[in-house]
Amino acid sequence: MAVLRKARLLRHRLFIALPLALCLFFLFPAISLAHAVLLRSDPAQDAVLNTAPSQVRMWFSEDLNPTFSTAAVVNGRNQRVDLHNAHVSPDNPQEMDISLQANLPPTVYVVIWRTQSADDGHILVGSFIFSVAEPDGTVPKLSGGVVPGQNILGSSSFSSGSSSGQLDGPAFFSFIMVTLVDLGVVFWVGAQLWRTFVSQLTDTEDQEQLMIERQTEHRFERFFALPTLLVLLLANVGVLVGQALSLTGGNPGQALSPALLSGLVADGHFGTYWIMREIVIILAIIVAAYTVLFKGRAQSIDSLITWLNLLLGLALLIAVTLSGHAAAASPDLLIYAVLVDWLHLLAASLWIGGMLFIALIYLPVLKGRSLSERAGSLLTVLPRFSPLAITGVIIMAVSGPFNAAVHMTSIEQVIATAYGRTLVVKALLVGLLLFTSAIHVGLYRPRLAKDYRKYALARDDGPRGETSEAEQSERPIHRTDEVKQLEAQVARQTRRLTSTLRWEPLLGVGVLLCTGLLNVFGGTLQPPAPPAPPAPAKPHPFVATVKTSDNKFSIDLNVNPNTFGTNVFTVTVRDAATGKVDTNVGVSVYTTMLDMDMGTQANNLQPDGKGHFSAQGDLSMPGRWQLRIEIRTPDNTLHEAKVDMLTPS
Numbered sequence: 001m002a003v004l005r006k007a008r009l010l011r012h013r014l015f016i017a018l019p020l021a022l023c024l025f026f027l028f029p030a031i032s033l034a035h036a037v038l039l040r041s042d043p044a045q046d047a048v049l050n051t052a053p054s055q056v057r058m059w060f061s062e063d064l065n066p067t068f069s070t071a072a073v074v075n076g077r078n079q080r081v082d083l084h085n086a087h088v089s090p091d092n093p094q095e096m097d098i099s100l101q102a103n104l105p106p107t108v109y110v111v112i113w114r115t116q117s118a119d120d121g122h123i124l125v126g127s128f129i130f131s132v133a134e135p136d137g138t139v140p141k142l143s144g145g146v147v148p149g150q151n152i153l154g155s156s157s158f159s160s161g162s163s164s165g166q167l168d169g170p171a172f173f174s175f176i177m178v179t180l181v182d183l184g185v186v187f188w189v190g191a192q193l194w195r196t197f198v199s200q201l202t203d204t205e206d207q208e209q210l211m212i213e214r215q216t217e218h219r220f221e222r223f224f225a226l227p228t229l230l231v232l233l234l235a236n237v238g239v240l241v242g243q244a245l246s247l248t249g250g251n252p253g254q255a256l257s258p259a260l261l262s263g264l265v266a267d268g269h270f271g272t273y274w275i276m277r278e279i280v281i282i283l284a285i286i287v288a289a290y291t292v293l294f295k296g297r298a299q300s301i302d303s304l305i306t307w308l309n310l311l312l313g314l315a316l317l318i319a320v321t322l323s324g325h326a327a328a329a330s331p332d333l334l335i336y337a338v339l340v341d342w343l344h345l346l347a348a349s350l351w352i353g354g355m356l357f358i359a360l361i362y363l364p365v366l367k368g369r370s371l372s373e374r375a376g377s378l379l380t381v382l383p384r385f386s387p388l389a390i391t392g393v394i395i396m397a398v399s400g401p402f403n404a405a406v407h408m409t410s411i412e413q414v415i416a417t418a419y420g421r422t423l424v425v426k427a428l429l430v431g432l433l434l435f436t437s438a439i440h441v442g443l444y445r446p447r448l449a450k451d452y453r454k455y456a457l458a459r460d461d462g463p464r465g466e467t468s469e470a471e472q473s474e475r476p477i478h479r480t481d482e483v484k485q486l487e488a489q490v491a492r493q494t495r496r497l498t499s500t501l502r503w504e505p506l507l508g509v510g511v512l513l514c515t516g517l518l519n520v521f522g523g524t525l526q527p528p529a530p531p532a533p534p535a536p537a538k539p540h541p542f543v544a545t546v547k548t549s550d551n552k553f554s555i556d557l558n559v560n561p562n563t564f565g566t567n568v569f570t571v572t573v574r575d576a577a578t579g580k581v582d583t584n585v586g587v588s589v590y591t592t593m594l595d596m597d598m599g600t601q602a603n604n605l606q607p608d609g610k611g612h613f614s615a616q617g618d619l620s621m622p623g624r625w626q627l628r629i630e631i632r633t634p635d636n637t638l639h640e641a642k643v644d645m646l647t648p649s
Helices: 002-027 169-197 207-247 258-266 268-293 299-322 331-366 371-407 418-459 469-473 480-524
Strands: 038-042 055-060 070-074 095-099 108-116 123-132 542-547 553-560 565-575 586-593 600-607 613-619 623-632 638-647
Touching: 038 123, 055 070, 055 108, 070 095, 095 108, 108 207, 123 207, 169 207, 169 299, 169 331, 169 371, 169 480, 207 258, 207 268, 207 331, 207 371, 258 268, 268 299, 299 331, 331 371, 331 480, 371 418, 371 480, 418 480, 542 638, 553 623, 553 638, 565 586, 565 600, 565 623, 586 613
Parallel strands: none
Antiparallel strands: 038 055, 055 095, 070 108, 108 123, 542 553, 553 565, 565 613, 586 600, 586 623, 600 613, 623 638
16 A cells, blocks of 8 residues: 555556656757758759850759669650769758750759658658750750650659648558558547556555446457557658658659669668667567456566557657657757657657547446446546646646747748648647537536536435535435436536547547648648858959159059959059059069968069059968058159059968
8 A cells, every 4th residue: 555655656656747748849949941941053043045055053952862862854755864873962962963965955844752751751842943044045945745754763843742742652652651650640549548547546446447447448458559560660650661761752662662662661861760660669569469368467576568568659759859859950959840740649659649549448448337427437536647637738838839939930931831731720720629529528527527526415315425424414305306316417518528539539530630740741842942151252353552662653552352362463653743554664563471481473564554563472372461562663663662462462
């Protein structure tokens, strides 16, 4: 008994600590993009060039898996004009380059690309065009008939369902598999949370409720645990097959190739965490098989199995999260992005998974019980489930909008993209789920409790543990018809509550279906391209006007472009008194580097016939330079001026 009381105390503390501690992670921002989408390219999309480029360079939003990321370039006749050497840049895992044939003629060219994210494993296909203009500047147009890009890279179209917002064959298959994984994970983990934090809190003196809990455990272990895990195992393989279908353009024979599937598992972070998923599921299957085959276990073994299943469930949530969109966050924010997604999945398990357990496991066990047993059990069990549900609601309420803000970059994407529209439907379903939960918690359950108390008092067998001695002593004597009337009210309230509990999980399933669609339609979100590297600032000529030390002449000096390398020194000499240009002189410019002892270089300027003197000279490095301008008059007198200037790098 002492051990049981300690376990209950631990669980009650977890109910309080869990939402408070975990929600702290939402204070940290995370940046996570869905799929490796094209950010920018060179040539740019729809660019019109005077001469054909030698290569095409593309930059994407996530690190690419070199094995399955590729590209091709075709002309208007659907003929490939690249050198079949598309590759991920060794210097930048988010860049893919492909070389083109030399001297390509003027026409329209189509670039078709396919990416697999090295982080979340998602496949995406897309395309863009650029044109090479005719010598007279005419921009070529695509002619009718041939559709460039057909049957290139194993695809019959330019885009996949992920990027187009349509459920084509591979996209629909992936949607089904991803949804089965989400449903299986949420239900199975929700069942473990129920068994740990609801079933084991039952008072050992309440034999009636203990019997209901044992039947609930037996029903789950016998009919649901192993089938759910086996479906999870197969659906997880299906996720891999869905990626292979995307790679092969929907060809089942090629998609089921062992070499292709093993390659998907072996390359990238996704493959690592996919294997982790399978290992956790297989371990859970072993535990579930043990519980079915070996009956009559000691209570300590049952308790150990319960906690082991809970740990496996949390590990499964981690593996699913690490192979999702959060894995694509920037390295410095990766841990926070993963925690946010993990918490969102945990919240779904707490809330939706718990409701599925109630509808599929708990309520069918109550069906064969008497009215008093059904009502009493509902009023005993549901308050113990409420902390789990509230925890899930709190986390989902915070993480849902947070994830939407992370993945979406503008309000226009809510309506303009399939991802955004699906997110709106999901939000509406969550709102309905909150509404129905509020009704059964705040309206139906209190009414049942009130009517059940009256009914129990009337039958003189008050609700378990809820009737005081004073109430029992003051209990009035009721006629049989009044007892029947109260019994009918309790039956009506029980049916209303159980009916809500049966249908409410369907909204949760709808939420998970939307989650699967969000996973598939992630490619319709086009993140904004990062600002291109700033173009080098155009050098500005150095211009100055100085007087010679004896104030005889005024000198206009121009150093163009005032940069490292060759420059043109131009000097105009004027009489200081009259301002008239004097061309009957000789001019030299001596350059001295002030930041380093590099000696002095002489530049003799020549007249250009327009009243100026100029010559080319070198500035061998950026930095501070001193220029000494020397004016030589016909009487061989020297006049000089000095000026300092800064040559930028």
